[in-house]
Amino acid sequence: MFFKMLHVDWKLDWVYALTDTLITNGLLLTTCLLVMTNLRFYNPKKGKFIHLLVMCVAVSGLWSAVIRFGLGAILQGNESYATFLEQSMPVRFDIALLITSCAALISTLWYNQEEQKENEQRKLDAEKLAKEAELFKLRQQLQPHFLFNSLNSISALAGSQPQEARKMIQQLSDFLRGTLKKEEHQHINWKEELQYLNLYLEIEKVRFGHRLTTEISTSAETDAMQLPAMLLQPLVENAIKFGLYDTTEAITISIDAKKEHNYLVVTVKNPFDEETSRPGQGTGFGLSSVQRRLYLLYGRNDLLTCSAVNNIFTTIIKIPQP
Numbered sequence: 001m002f003f004k005m006l007h008v009d010w011k012l013d014w015v016y017a018l019t020d021t022l023i024t025n026g027l028l029l030t031t032c033l034l035v036m037t038n039l040r041f042y043n044p045k046k047g048k049f050i051h052l053l054v055m056c057v058a059v060s061g062l063w064s065a066v067i068r069f070g071l072g073a074i075l076q077g078n079e080s081y082a083t084f085l086e087q088s089m090p091v092r093f094d095i096a097l098l099i100t101s102c103a104a105l106i107s108t109l110w111y112n113q114e115e116q117k118e119n120e121q122r123k124l125d126a127e128k129l130a131k132e133a134e135l136f137k138l139r140q141q142l143q144p145h146f147l148f149n150s151l152n153s154i155s156a157l158a159g160s161q162p163q164e165a166r167k168m169i170q171q172l173s174d175f176l177r178g179t180l181k182k183e184e185h186q187h188i189n190w191k192e193e194l195q196y197l198n199l200y201l202e203i204e205k206v207r208f209g210h211r212l213t214t215e216i217s218t219s220a221e222t223d224a225m226q227l228p229a230m231l232l233q234p235l236v237e238n239a240i241k242f243g244l245y246d247t248t249e250a251i252t253i254s255i256d257a258k259k260e261h262n263y264l265v266v267t268v269k270n271p272f273d274e275e276t277s278r279p280g281q282g283t284g285f286g287l288s289s290v291q292r293r294l295y296l297l298y299g300r301n302d303l304l305t306c307s308a309v310n311n312i313f314t315t316i317i318k319i320p321q322p
Contacts, residue, residue, distance in 0.1 A: 019075060020085075024067055028096055031063045032103040039107045052104050060096040064089060147176075153207040168206040175199040190257060190264060191223040197232050197255075204236075208244055215254040222257045225264040227319040228297055232266065234286035235315050239270035241286075242313055264319040272313050287315065 035055070068089055072082065150172050157165035175196065194216070205212050236253065243251040256267045287306065294303045294317070303318050 020071060023071060023074070024092070027063060027066060028099060031059055031096070032100055035059060035100055035104050036107040039104060039111060052108065053101070056097055056100045056104055060093055060100055063096050063100075064093045067092060147172075150203055150207070157206070164206055168203060171199060171203045171206070175203060186229050187226040188229045189223060190218070190225045190227060193227055193229065193232060194218065194257075196230060197236065200233050200236065204240055208240075211244060211248075211250045212240065213250065213252045215252055217254070217256040219258065221259050222264060225259065225319070225321055227264055227266075228293060231290060231293065231317070231319075232268075234290050235266075235268045235317070238286040238315070239268050239313070242272045243270035260318075262321050264321060266317050266319070268315045270313050271311055272308070274311060290317065 038055075039052075068085065071085055075085075076082070150168065154165050154168050154172070157168065198216075201212075201214055232255075236255070239253045243253060251271050254267075254269045256269075258265055287304070291301070291304050295301055298320060303320075305316050307314050
């Protein structure tokens with residue numbers, strides 16, 4: 001920093017110039033490193049940057065004092081150098097203050113950015129944990145609901161139709177074994193989802209006998225399309241609830257899956273009696289849980305729609321494909 005000024009302008013011996021330069025710049029570098037290290041552990045908040053200026057002034061003053069007395073003691077005996085040292089102290093102080101202030105400012109901005117990144121990552125991790133906890137809670141609420149209904153049906157069949165009760169127990173065992181292996185956020189293909197759905201429907205057909213029939217329409221192009229595991233069960237359960245619970249007649253529930261652009265579109269339809277049920281007035285836990293799952297997984301509220309027209313209740317879900 002000062003080598004040219006000392007050696008060329010002040011015509012001092014190169015030993016003095018080199019010694020002054022090395023000590024001055026070395027101590028200044030050390031001072032900047034100390035400031036940066038200090039700011040790593042103490043980062044002033046917004047509106048308190050005056051503390052940085054005070055610290056830089058104090059550090060620069062201390063550095064100037066060390067340079068003034070240290071170099072004066074090390075390089076004593078040269079009157080020309082002593083004069084230069086005395087006259088250059090204000091300039092040295094200004095340069096030190098400028099450099100330490102820049103180092104402090106850059107360090108503050110850097111550490112603030114790193115802290116912001118860490119806070120954002122912690123926020124994302126917390127949101128992810130909350131999302132997984134909510135998805136798990138939805139499953140814990142849904143499974144007992146279906147299980148209790150099935151156990152009640154098995155209990156009713158045990159005395160009058162023991163063969164049907166044993167069949168339903170086996171089907172329920174197969175169904176639960178499959179569902180326990182699936183995580184709520186895991187995606188499976190449509191073909192595999194349809195296998196579990198058929199297991200569920202077989203159990204329900206044992207419960208309701210000839211009153212429940214289903215029509216499933218699908219195509220080969222949908223087999224490999226992805227959707228969240230066990231997403232359709234609440235939709236079909238809702239269809240059975242509004243179609244069968246308030247009537248003694250037989251009904252047919254239709255399920256249609258097709259590809260539209262980059263979506264797997266699944267439509268579930270069931271008849272209902274306008275006088276005894278009002279599916280349009282409330283979605284119930286089943287549909288609301290599906291709506292919530294879709295929002296948590298895809299961040300959208302437009303992936304599930306319901307309508308009731310001419311005594312037919314229609315539920316449509318659209319699953320974005322990767």
